[in-house]
Amino acid sequence: MDKFECLRAFTQVVEQGGFAAAARQMNLSRSAVNKLVIHLEQDLGVKLLQRTTRCVTPTPTGLAFYDRCLQILTDLAEAETAVSQTQAEPKGLLKINAPMSFGIMHLAPLVADFAVLYPAVRVQVTLDDRPLDPFEAGYDLHIRIGERLYPSNLVVHPIYPTPLVLCAAPAYVARQELPQTPADLREHSCLHYGYLSTGNQWRFTGAQGEETIAVTGVLCSNNGEVLRSAAIRGLGLVLLPQFLVTEALAAGTLVPLLPGYQPPQTWVQVLYPVNRHLSIKVKLFTAFLRDHLAPTPTAEP
Numbered sequence: 626m627d628k629f630e631c632l633r634a635f636t637q638v639v640e641q642g643g644f645a646a647a648a649r650q651m652n653l654s655r656s657a658v659n660k661l662v663i664h665l666e667q668d669l670g671v672k673l674l675q676r677t678t679r680c681v682t683p684t685p686t687g688l689a690f691y692d693r694c695l696q697i698l699t700d701l702a703e704a705e706t707a708v709s710q711t712q713a714e715p716k717g718l719l720k721i722n723a724p725m726s727f728g729i730m731h732l733a734p735l736v737a738d739f740a741v742l743y744p745a746v747r748v749q750v751t752l753d754d755r756p757l758d759p760f761e762a763g764y765d766l767h768i769r770i771g772e773r774l775y776p777s778n779l780v781v782h783p784i785y786p787t788p789l790v791l792c793a794a795p796a797y798v799a800r801q802e803l804p805q806t807p808a809d810l811r812e813h814s815c816l817h818y819g820y821l822s823t824g825n826q827w828r829f830t831g832a833q834g835e836e837t838i839a840v841t842g843v844l845c846s847n848n849g850e851v852l853r854s855a856a857i858r859g860l861g862l863v864l865l866p867q868f869l870v871t872e873a874l875a876a877g878t879l880v881p882l883l884p885g886y887q888p889p890q891t892w893v894q895v896l897y898p899v900n901r902h903l904s905i906k907v908k909l910f911t912a913f914l915r916d917h918l919a920p921t922p923t924a925e926p
Contacts, residue, residue: 628668629701632694634661635673639691640778640898643681695778695899716745719906723768726849726869727893728752731918732768739913746906754847759898766897766907768914770866772889782895782911784918787866789888791827792879796859804862807836807886814861815840819847827864829886836886853879866891893918 637647638658648655666673673687683691723732728750740748751764759767759779773783804810807829817825817840825845828837842861846852849869856863857878863870873879895911 628665629698631661631665631668632698634658635665635687636691636694636698638662638674638681639683639687699899714745715743715906715909717906718747718749719766719910720749720751720764721766721768721910722751722753722757722762722764724770724849725752725754727768727770730868735914735917738917739910742913743906743909759896764897765904766895766910769894769896771891771894773892773894778899779896780899782915784893784895784914786890786892787868789864789891790867790870790874791862791864791882791886791888792856792870792874793862793882794857794859794878795880797856797861798880798882804883807831807838807883810838810840810862813840814842816842816844816846816852816855816861816863818849818852819845828889829883830889831886864888 634647634651634653637650638644641647641650644655644658644662648658651658662674669690671686671690672684673690675682675684675687721732721736729752732750736748736750740746757764757767770787773781801813804813807827810827815825815827817827825840826837827840828835830836844852844855844860846855849865852863853865853869853873855861856865857873862882863879870879874881895914897907
């Protein structure tokens with residue numbers, strides 16, 4: 626059997642979490658993928674996968690081998706791309722996933738400009754505030770807003786930093802005692818995101834170091850515009866990316882709070898599985914975002 630095909634089958638099984646899903650990705654039968662992996666295990670003389678009736682997971686040896694396989698397949702793809710003339714002009718379908726508010730406010734006009742610049746590329750944009758698995762969702766790239774990510778199985782390109790801002794409506798501030806420290810937030814209605822990995826934990830850094838506070842409030846949402854609207858109506862405090870509250874702060878419908886404390890730095894980031902990093906469509910769109918979104922050339926340290 627072709628050794629590279631065996632390696633591809635093994636990496637797909639690990640990434641997809643099973644033989645059936647891997648078979649769909651490779652456009653092969655489940656039994657064909659199983660035979661490729663078995664042949665690889667027999668050839669190496671080691672067990673790479675732990676198989677149960679419910680799931681398939683890599684053994685410790687298999688997990689280490691998976692990392693080596695990714696590098697081998699990446700090197701092969703790079704060599705093929707280097708000699709291929711068909712990749713000189715970007716074409717085909719580019720599937721993008723992005724958060725709803727950011728997509729509407731910032732991504733929409735850039736996607737249109739990109740489509741005009743590269744007419745042979747068909748762009749499909751899905752705006753979704755749910756956390757998606759980059760390996761299972763089927764997109765070429767994801768745009769995410771959060772703290773810097775460094776996963777070994779993803780390529781991550783920080784595009785530009787976007788600070789978080791704690792703020793509230795003047796009406797709320799007028800009827801409540803202003804918080805002086807993060808600990809005071811426990812006594813306030815705090816409107817927070819519903820899908821953050823940190824849950825209802827807000828983090829700040831001040832003169833005494835870092836503080837993490839569990840907040841509660843009358844509203845929780847997975848969309849920043851919903852939270853901003855509720856804050857403007859005086860329902861509570863909100864911690865949002867700066868781009869979502871810039872206009873409200875300028876208009877005075879929201880006012881900043883806790884000036885002596887800094888929330889974590891967040892970034893607009895592009896991320897995608899390692900095996901897509903050689904796609905010229907992905908490379909060009911990532912560079913396009915960096916050129917058109919980054920406020921200064923030194924946004925990324």
